[in-house]
Amino acid sequence: MKSRFITFLALFLCFGAASRAQDKPQAFVGAQIIPISGPPIPNGVLVVHRGKIVAVGPASQVAIPSDAERHDVTGKVIMPGLVDTHSHIGGGAGGDASAPMQPDVRILDSINVRDTSLKRAQAGGITTVNIMPGSGHLLSGQTVYVKLRNGNTIEDLLIRDAQGNYMWGIKMANGTNSLRPNSPGPFPGTRAKSAAIVRDMFTRAVEYRDKIRRAGGDRSKLPPRDLGLEALVEAMEGKRIVHFHTHRHDDILTAIRLSKEFGFRVVLHHVSEGWRVADEIARARVPASIIVIDSPGGKLETVNLVFQNGAILDRAGVPVAFHTDDYITDSRLLLRSAALAVRAGMSRDKALAALTLTAAQMLDLQDRIGSLERGKDADFIILSGDPLSVYTKVLETYVEGIKVFDRSNPQDRLYAVGGYGASRDQDVHIECFEDGEGQR
Amino acid sequence: MKMIEKVLRALTFIKRHEKSSGALVVLLLASAAAQAQIAVRGETVYTMAGAPIRDGVVLIRDGKIERVGPASQVAIPVGYRTLTARVVTPGLIDAHSTVGLSGYLNQPHDQMQLDTSAPIQPELRAIDAYDAREFLVGYLRSFGITTVHTGHGPGALISGQTMIVKTVGDTIDQAVIVPEAMIAASLGQAGLGQGGKSPGTRSKEIAMLRAELLKAQDYVAKQKAAGNDPSKAPSRDIRMEALARVIRGEIPLLVNVHRAHDIMSALRVAKEFGIKIVLDGAAEAYLVMDQIKAAGVPVIIHPTMYRAAGDAENLSMETAAKLRRAGIPVALQSCYESYVPKTRVVLFEAAIAAANGLSFEEALATVTIDAARILGIANRVGSLEPGKDADVVLFDGDPFEYTSHVTGVIINGQVASEERR
Numbered sequence: 001m002k003s004r005f006i007t008f009l010a011l012f013l014c015f016g017a018a019s020r021a022q023d024k025p026q027a028f029v030g031a032q033i034i035p036i037s038g039p040p041i042p043n044g045v046l047v048v049h050r051g052k053i054v055a056v057g058p059a060s061q062v063a064i065p066s067d068a069e070r071h072d073v074t075g076k077v078i079m080p081g082l083v084d085t086h087s088h089i090g091g092g093a094g095g096d097a098s099a100p101m102q103p104d105v106r107i108l109d110s111i112n113v114r115d116t117s118l119k120r121a122q123a124g125g126i127t128t129v130n131i132m133p134g135s136g137h138l139l140s141g142q143t144v145y146v147k148l149r150n151g152n153t154i155e156d157l158l159i160r161d162a163q164g165n166y167m168w169g170i171k172m173a174n175g176t177n178s179l180r181p182n183s184p185g186p187f188p189g190t191r192a193k194s195a196a197i198v199r200d201m202f203t204r205a206v207e208y209r210d211k212i213r214r215a216g217g218d219r220s221k222l223p224p225r226d227l228g229l230e231a232l233v234e235a236m237e238g239k240r241i242v243h244f245h246t247h248r249h250d251d252i253l254t255a256i257r258l259s260k261e262f263g264f265r266v267v268l269h270h271v272s273e274g275w276r277v278a279d280e281i282a283r284a285r286v287p288a289s290i291i292v293i294d295s296p297g298g299k300l301e302t303v304n305l306v307f308q309n310g311a312i313l314d315r316a317g318v319p320v321a322f323h324t325d326d327y328i329t330d331s332r333l334l335l336r337s338a339a340l341a342v343r344a345g346m347s348r349d350k351a352l353a354a355l356t357l358t359a360a361q362m363l364d365l366q367d368r369i370g371s372l373e374r375g376k377d378a379d380f381i382i383l384s385g386d387p388l389s390v391y392t393k394v395l396e397t398y399v400e401g402i403k404v405f406d407r408s409n410p411q412d413r414l415y416a417v418g419g420y421g422a423s424r425d426q427d428v429h430i431e432c433f434e435d436g437e438g439q440r
Numbered sequence: 441m442k443m444i445e446k447v448l449r450a451l452t453f454i455k456r457h458e459k460s461s462g463a464l465v466v467l468l469l470a471s472a473a474a475q476a477q478i479a480v481r482g483e484t485v486y487t488m489a490g491a492p493i494r495d496g497v498v499l500i501r502d503g504k505i506e507r508v509g510p511a512s513q514v515a516i517p518v519g520y521r522t523l524t525a526r527v528v529t530p531g532l533i534d535a536h537s538t539v540g541l542s543g544y545l546n547q548p549h550d551q552m553q554l555d556t557s558a559p560i561q562p563e564l565r566a567i568d569a570y571d572a573r574e575f576l577v578g579y580l581r582s583f584g585i586t587t588v589h590t591g592h593g594p595g596a597l598i599s600g601q602t603m604i605v606k607t608v609g610d611t612i613d614q615a616v617i618v619p620e621a622m623i624a625a626s627l628g629q630a631g632l633g634q635g636g637k638s639p640g641t642r643s644k645e646i647a648m649l650r651a652e653l654l655k656a657q658d659y660v661a662k663q664k665a666a667g668n669d670p671s672k673a674p675s676r677d678i679r680m681e682a683l684a685r686v687i688r689g690e691i692p693l694l695v696n697v698h699r700a701h702d703i704m705s706a707l708r709v710a711k712e713f714g715i716k717i718v719l720d721g722a723a724e725a726y727l728v729m730d731q732i733k734a735a736g737v738p739v740i741i742h743p744t745m746y747r748a749a750g751d752a753e754n755l756s757m758e759t760a761a762k763l764r765r766a767g768i769p770v771a772l773q774s775c776y777e778s779y780v781p782k783t784r785v786v787l788f789e790a791a792i793a794a795a796n797g798l799s800f801e802e803a804l805a806t807v808t809i810d811a812a813r814i815l816g817i818a819n820r821v822g823s824l825e826p827g828k829d830a831d832v833v834l835f836d837g838d839p840f841e842y843t844s845h846v847t848g849v850i851i852n853g854q855v856a857s858e859e860r861r
């Protein structure tokens with residue numbers, strides 16, 4: 001009883017402190033600011049208030065409100081919170097083994113917000129995440145876009161659109177992960193069969209959509225509600241983005257072909273052989289969220305993975321983002337992916353945008369996050385130095401003006417570097433073959 | 441002179457085999473040229489045998505390091521090919537991997553690091569399974585890894601032998617430098633039997649290990665008692681012969697273990713049988729540093745970026761630094777990976793260690809001289825000193841910075857890579 005009261009008190013004090021922090025404008029003074037939307041500002045000022053950015057610019061041009069609380073961050077670097085377009089933090093799982101396409105399944109219903117993987121992501125400077133179900137299906141379910149607020153429930157983390165609905169996408173995959181070569185079904189045994197199953201379901205979704213249109217508001221003529229087909233219709237109407245796991249050059253082109261055929265918006269994910277079909281991806285005007293892995297292989301589809309992928313796609317004109325695919329790469333090291341792409345020839349500016357604004361575009365969130373601009377959400381990180389240096393530490397992470405990670409706090413530091421208890425409450429989720437072998 | 445001899449010999453060979461194509465001539469000439477004397481001049485040369493040298497020169501002759509020193513004192517002789525770099529280091533050493541036994545395709549035919557038919561198989565030799573042409577060997581080489589301690593992996597109580605190779609050569613015989621380096625064992629989760637087979641618990645693991653070591657002790661005692669009389673010697677047993685080397689203290693048992701209580705079990709068994717062990721992985725080593733130190737046991741720590749899960753869930757990026765501060769010899773490894781990435785790169789792992797408590801040179805030592813000492817090959821590799829193998833890596837900046845590149849790799853005095861990686 002007593003401990004409950006203390007917990008309650010602690011929560012009360014935390015939220016109390018948080019809301020107080022929101023009452024006064026907060027001014028961060030003296031840092032190099034990398035706004036992404038413009039060139040770096042050597043001696044910058046960032047002012048945030050009530051969760052939003054109210055001013056950003058050179059010290060000489062920004063008037064700091066008289067009631068603002070000042071934070072001296074001289075010598076530090078401030079950039080927008082990182083946007084991870086593809087992650088599996090929170091220990092969730094999407095579709096089960098019953099069918100290769102399960103568009104009615106929502107990852108939202110399975111996320112544990114106490115999973116320490118969320119803490120690690122905050123420690124890595126990530127503020128927005130597209131949490132996805134796995135790739136062991138052609139369509140493993142609905143994804144969910146979250147802010148890494150310190151929430152008590154998944155609802156506390158959701159990102160809502162202007163109508164108040166939470167935002168999400170659809171996870172699809174092709175290539176080997178969703179193949180079950182020796183099974184009698186319902187999973188595909190070949191790549192052509194994979195595409196056929198997708199085509200078949202989208203054809204049903206077209207029919208469903210047309211029936212609704214023909215009903216013209218007449219309830220008696222409406223087809224029975226089908227939550228799965230509704231999700232696909234939303235994708236075809238452009239309301240949802242399909243996040244498409246795809247590695248090999250031919251699978252990439254298949255994903256693009258299907259998206260053109262049914263008119264759904266697609267973001268390519270992983271795209272290991274994107275460098276082989278960069279011009280084709282550019283011509284299709286499809287963005288690519290890529291992964292950077294320390295060595296090629298581990299699975300047949302990634303034997304041709306190269307660090308140059310980002311640079312080549314970017315040069316071809318493809319919008320490029322990086323993702324962690326956490327647990328495949330560590331959320332604490334997302335900055336590293338951009339740095340390795342720069343090592344292989346990508347421009348510094350594009351690599352930093354790939355972690356922020358370009359990634360936000362892939363979630364339809366570019367008007368709210370991804371750059372430090374007046375009116376945008378106050379999601380930002382304070383770094384000890386150059387974002388692309390191995391020696392740089394994420395010192396603080398802010399979501400909507402509230403500090404959610406502070407390296408000087410011993411508990412937060414534990415999540416940042418690891419140690420005893422750092423993985424408590426963590427549910428490692430690597431799926432999806434039925435035999436239990438890890439596949440993402 | 442030797443180079444000229446080699447070219448002459450090659451040409452004589454070709455004359456005797458008139459049918460040989462021109463390509464062969466080119467190939468032989470090229471390989472002879474690659475063995476030419478080389479001078480490496482670096483703005484900073486980390487010899488790992490003393491303070492770094494500003495504007496240093498490393499002279500290489502006939503596969504060995506001839507001289508090392510500041511450019512003001514070491515003149516580059518005529519005829520030496522000169523390579524320049526911002527930073528020069530010894531060839532990097534991966535203190536434990538399964539590369540070459542486990543391949544990058546990750547298909548059954550290229551996964552030879554673990555046989556699960558029995559829990560104890562010290563007779564499995566690494567040299568019988570190493571693919572010198574494995575793609576990942578060349579991949580590691582291109583990032584400056586010139587020596588790898590590889591072989592049987594974690595996943596069985598005793599999975600087999602390990603060996604040490606250079607990341608060159610088309611055959612095991614060309615690559616190998618120590619054919620039988622250690623015997624690989626696993627405790628904790630990784631040592632449990634698969635499919636319900638023994639050992640099914642941690643206690644059973646240790647009981648089985650004890651029983652096996654007792655048998656080996658007995659085998660060694662019988663051999664000793666027999667002296668030079670073959671009629672009294674125990675009948676040959678390749679399994680016992682392998683373990684006998686551990687009992688006699690010739691090679692260590694490499695114990696893959698993460699939990700603190702499993703580390704203590706490993707130390708207990710080592711003391712009981714008077715055998716040498718090396719701790720491998722050791723995620724929770726920071727909890728029992730006094731005991732590890734007192735036992736005089738070195739640690740080949742898990743990769744700094746290893747995933748925190750299962751027995752390794754409490755790992756920390758700062759463990760290498762903590763162990764080193766405590767005076768425990770520590771080296772870094774790429775470890776075994778079952779999926780993606782199929783191999784880690786110790787250059788990258790040392791970089792993260794350098795950002796988490798180790799100084800630059802300490803971190804470099806975990807993948808050069810300290811690794812060489814733990815592996816028992818410091819007489820040949822691990823530092824830039826006259827007489828040692830000419831394994832040298834060239835960088836265009838701080839080797840640990842993400843955006844720096846490896847610009848050259850020299851192994852046994854030959855340029856193995858000039859690719860910018």
